Amino acid sequence: MSDPNTHPPYVLAGRSPEIEKIRRQAARAGCSSAPVLLLGESGSGKEIVARLIHEAGRGGPFVPIDCGALVASLMESELFGHVKGAFTGAAESKPGLIEEADNGTAFLDEIGDLPLEMQVKLLRLLQEREYRPVGSLAWRKANVRVIAATHRDLEKEVSERRFRQDLYYRLNVIVLRLPPLRERKQDIPLLIEHFLRQLRRPYSLTQEALDALVAYDWPGNVRELRNAIERMTAMNSGPLLHSADLPSPVRNHADAGRSQLLALSAAVNGAGRASAAPAAGSPSVLPLLELEKRAILDALRQTKGDLVMTAYLLGIGRTTLYRKLKEYNIPR
Numbered sequence: 268m269s270d271p272n273t274h275p276p277y278v279l280a281g282r283s284p285e286i287e288k289i290r291r292q293a294a295r296a297g298c299s300s301a302p303v304l305l306l307g308e309s310g311s312g313k314e315i316v317a318r319l320i321h322e323a324g325r326g327g328p329f330v331p332i333d334c335g336a337l338v339a340s341l342m343e344s345e346l347f348g349h350v351k352g353a354f355t356g357a358a359e360s361k362p363g364l365i366e367e368a369d370n371g372t373a374f375l376d377e378i379g380d381l382p383l384e385m386q387v388k389l390l391r392l393l394q395e396r397e398y399r400p401v402g403s404l405a406w407r408k409a410n411v412r413v414i415a416a417t418h419r420d421l422e423k424e425v426s427e428r429r430f431r432q433d434l435y436y437r438l439n440v441i442v443l444r445l446p447p448l449r450e451r452k453q454d455i456p457l458l459i460e461h462f463l464r465q466l467r468r469p470y471s472l473t474q475e476a477l478d479a480l481v482a483y484d485w486p487g488n489v490r491e492l493r494n495a496i497e498r499m500t501a502m503n504s505g506p507l508l509h510s511a512d513l514p515s516p517v518r519n520h521a522d523a524g525r526s527q528l529l530a531l532s533a534a535v536n537g538a539g540r541a542s543a544a545p546a547a548g549s550p551s552v553l554p555l556l557e558l559e560k561r562a563i564l565d566a567l568r569q570t571k572g573d574l575v576m577t578a579y580l581l582g583i584g585r586t587t588l589y590r591k592l593k594e595y596n597i598p599r
């Protein structure tokens with residue numbers, strides 16, 4: 268599938284405080300030529316941020332290098348090039364990706380997957396700004412800005428000796444952490460809008476479908492959300508997308524939420540009857556307001572305080588939930 272996000276203009280959609288912070292950090296990082304390290308789960312937007320940093324900077328080529336996809340035996344020559352006759356089949360000399368990125372940016376994606384011997388060569392490039400093509404005796408100068416990214420916990424990789432500590436320190440100068448999408452759910456409606464616009468699909472979603480998309484946890488982060496929107500619009504003539512059009516993991520999650528709600532209201536009703544019974548002569552029902560307060564407290568407990576999920580479980584809007592929390596003096 269072609270990804271319009273690999274072409275300019277690069278837009279980082281979202282208004283959450285987390286994304287605003289990343290936007291500011293990217294603009295600032297663009298003014299420097301120190302290495303940048305981007306951390307975050309897969310699909311959380313590391314590559315798009317790398318492109319933004321590059322664009323905010325001095326320009327030149329942007330060369331993405333997927334360290335996890337390079338074939339081990341060819342890696343050195345892919346990165347640093349080789350001279351004629353360096354190995355069998357090297358009939359001509361060939362520039363590597365680092366040379367291609369000269370006066371620009373090399374984006375070393377999944378740097379945690381780089382083997383130790385390559386890490387040494389990369390460290391030399393970062394410290395001395397020089398490298399040696401395979402088969403060459405002479406060092407070459409390179410003026411390359413390095414932006415590295417990984418979904419791995421690099422500190423752990425260092426402690427387990429899979430990642431060189433010296434390289435880690437060298438990369439750990441400007442660090443941007445992209446939070447997973449489930450920690451900034453307020454961006455989900457904006458991202459959906461952004462993708463629908465980008466895909467040139469004049470679709471809209473029912474409130475129920477939108478609520479289900481917000482309630483879902485998106486383990487594949489923004490990439491998974493984008494794919495879901497693309498698939499939904501490809502498979503439905505629209506223009507309104509309903510819950511039934513949602514990908515099955517999202518729908519299953521929403522269904523589970525709904526049966527949780529049913530169980531919850533059964534439990535609340537049961538508890539109401541049980542607690543009301545012992546008081547002789549008192550009516551066997553709880554006042555509606557008391558029932559409502561209990562339902563909210565129960566839902567908050569079940570969702571561990573997740574307000575979006577709580578509103579969803581209770582079948583009310585978020586604004587209504589906020590109002591009721593205030594009414595009943597329930598702290599958020």
Ligand SMILES: Nc1ncnc2c1ncn2[C@@H]1O[C@H](COP(=O)(O)OP(=O)(O)O)[C@@H](O)[C@H]1O
Pocket residue numbers: 270272273278279280281307308309310311312313314315316458461489490493
């Ligand atoms: N905040 C965002 N706004 C718009 N598109 C985004 C955003 N974050 C991620 N994307 C898109 O989601 C997909 C995955 O992002 P990517 O940067 O490749 O993630 P990562 O490199 O962390 O795996 C890409 O299509 C990217 O353009």
Ligand SMILES: [Mg+2]
Pocket residue numbers: 310313314376
């Ligand atoms: Mg990526």
